[in-house]
Amino acid sequence: EAGVTQFPSHSVIEKGQTVTLRCDPISGHDNLYWYRRVMGKEIKFLLHFVKESKQDESGMPNNRFLAERTGGTYSTLKVQPAELEDSGVYFCASSHLGQDLNTEAFFGQGTRLTVV
Amino acid sequence: GQSLEQPSEVTAVEGAIVQINCTYQTSGFYGLSWYQQHDGGAPTFLSYNALDGLEETGRFSSFLSRSDSYGYLLLQELQMKDSASYFCARREAAGNKLTFGGGTRVLVKP
Numbered sequence: 477e478a479g480v481t482q483f484p485s486h487s488v489i490e491k492g493q494t495v496t497l498r499c500d501p502i503s504g505h506d507n508l509y510w511y512r513r514v515m516g517k518e519i520k521f522l523l524h525f526v527k528e529s530k531q532d533e534s535g536m537p538n539n540r541f542l543a544e545r546t547g548g549t550y551s552t553l554k555v556q557p558a559e560l561e562d563s564g565v566y567f568c569a570s571s572h573l574g575q576d577l578n579t580e581a582f583f584g585q586g587t588r589l590t591v592v
Numbered sequence: 593g594q595s596l597e598q599p600s601e602v603t604a605v606e607g608a609i610v611q612i613n614c615t616y617q618t619s620g621f622y623g624l625s626w627y628q629q630h631d632g633g634a635p636t637f638l639s640y641n642a643l644d645g646l647e648e649t650g651r652f653s654s655f656l657s658r659s660d661s662y663g664y665l666l667l668q669e670l671q672m673k674d675s676a677s678y679f680c681a682r683r684e685a686a687g688n689k690l691t692f693g694g695g696t697r698v699l700v701k702p
Contacts, residue, residue, distance in 0.1 A: 507688060511690075517694065518692045519635070519681075519695075520692070521689050521690065524687050524689050526687075532686070532689060567634070567635065569635075569690075574688075580625065581637070581688070582637065583634040583635045
């Protein structure tokens, strides 16, 4: 079974440009999460999809960030326009619906975004 | 401040035992997860506690005390490959989202 995959693995862009990150969750996982780790600090929650619906976007830093999950499969996270403080590692995770142990989240390798 | 507190770094020798403590805020708490992350890699699930007590998975064990808002990860018979960052993460009651601690960097020396 393929794990959570993210693309690209690295991205270097200039301030003001646009970047789109992609996440392919594990097949059959209805929950999809985006997290971010900035400057070696803790991993912080950005938002949560259940299928194609945004369940919780309380962690999105501002309106420069737009996440979509059309069709309830893969998800994209667009940053437009990018700022220097957006640099960090963006992780995607997916899980089954529910609350028991079998709903533990599986993470992708992350996209390392550097804004210069 | 952070809702989870864990030590920033621990150093130990091969074969030793390391305990990583984690304290958390209780509001909305559903359970405590532990993840391992090697440099440049994906956080990998290690263990989960929803109820008080000890969960053992091979060389790694995790403990939870809900009354004390405290848990720990125990790494036994340390190996060089265990050098990594270890995160405790609070699973929220709503939506299963995770709130992470700052991570504990474990360095295993020969």
